[in-house]
Amino acid sequence: MNKKKIAVVLFQLGGPDSLGSVQPFLYNLFCDPDIINLPGAFLFRKLLARFISTRRAPKVQDLYKRIGSKSPILKQTQLQAESLKSALGKLGIDADVHIAMRYWHPMTDEVVKNLLNSQTDEIVLLPLYPHYSRATTGSSLNEWKRVTQQLRYNGVPTKSIEHYSDHPLYIEAMVEHVNLALARFTKEEQGNVHLVFSAHGIPMSFVKGGDPYPEHIKRSYELIVEEGAWRLPHHLCFQSKVGPQKWLEPSLTKTIEDLAAQNVSHLVVIPISFVTDHIETLSEINIEAREEAHELGVKGFELMPALIRNKKFIDCLADLVRKQVKN
Numbered sequence: 001m002n003k004k005k006i007a008v009v010l011f012q013l014g015g016p017d018s019l020g021s022v023q024p025f026l027y028n029l030f031c032d033p034d035i036i037n038l039p040g041a042f043l044f045r046k047l048l049a050r051f052i053s054t055r056r057a058p059k060v061q062d063l064y065k066r067i068g069s070k071s072p073i074l075k076q077t078q079l080q081a082e083s084l085k086s087a088l089g090k091l092g093i094d095a096d097v098h099i100a101m102r103y104w105h106p107m108t109d110e111v112v113k114n115l116l117n118s119q120t121d122e123i124v125l126l127p128l129y130p131h132y133s134r135a136t137t138g139s140s141l142n143e144w145k146r147v148t149q150q151l152r153y154n155g156v157p158t159k160s161i162e163h164y165s166d167h168p169l170y171i172e173a174m175v176e177h178v179n180l181a182l183a184r185f186t187k188e189e190q191g192n193v194h195l196v197f198s199a200h201g202i203p204m205s206f207v208k209g210g211d212p213y214p215e216h217i218k219r220s221y222e223l224i225v226e227e228g229a230w231r232l233p234h235h236l237c238f239q240s241k242v243g244p245q246k247w248l249e250p251s252l253t254k255t256i257e258d259l260a261a262q263n264v265s266h267l268v269v270i271p272i273s274f275v276t277d278h279i280e281t282l283s284e285i286n287i288e289a290r291e292e293a294h295e296l297g298v299k300g301f302e303l304m305p306a307l308i309r310n311k312k313f314i315d316c317l318a319d320l321v322r323k324q325v326k327n
Helices: 021-031 045-065 073-090 107-114 134-152 169-184 204-208 213-228 253-261 279-295 309-325
Strands: 002-011 094-101 122-127 156-160 193-200 234-239 268-269 300-304
Touching: 002 045, 002 073, 002 134, 002 169, 021 045, 045 122, 045 213, 045 279, 073 094, 073 234, 073 253, 073 309, 094 122, 107 134, 107 213, 122 134, 122 309, 169 213, 169 268, 193 213, 204 213, 234 253, 234 279, 253 268, 253 279, 268 279
Parallel strands: 002 094, 002 122, 122 156, 193 234, 193 268, 268 300
Antiparallel strands: none
């Protein structure tokens, strides 16, 4: 049995816990140097973030009102943390599992301050982003470095996991949940289903700068389709574009329009880059995309349920930590 005291830090985006926190959440998002990284941006980043967040907040608040007036991401991440702690215990690993949200509480500095007062032998940084991007995992790692330097917490050996887009247990968990969505259709309807894999997009400027995210997404997509062996038409697209610059394509909206024009009658939308529910799944897919699909004549529309505490997904996370602790 491993006698070391391990701290696992789960990185996640975070989300507003009330309608009043929407604007400050957006401000934190657009203040991120890994998101707004224009030449000389340090001179105007805070002013720009204030402008964008203030302008966008009313519209985003309206979207949150339709999904319960707050994000479910913290509650679901807490469930994941509890499940991971239990799974690690079964592997003989004594671990405390912490949550570090990037743009809303509990944020990275809160976690580091807690660790300052704990007896920790080793830290494992584990993103709840299966696919690496500088906008997600990269941003969280950079924030961790900034905060630990500011608080002078640099003495504990720290290992980080950057992606697990091809981990067999993650792939199997995704297949299980696609099957859950397919099971909502009758046998006859299932033969008409198109599988639409929707990943969060990133700007093409990130891709041109060497961001591996598109390749990680493509690899997961291919492995899930292979493992699932559904023999159904399948498509990969991207969502959540913000701003005028060019992003990864095709978009979820364009994909639905094209499929509807081909008289496709049933869709299962699979949020391939998300492991919990939040506004991108509950609003953007389950409300907006669903309404668009129905208006265009699609009869059946199902959203794959989020992995959250899927046993194989939690075992995937535990396996990732085990391998880091063992090394």
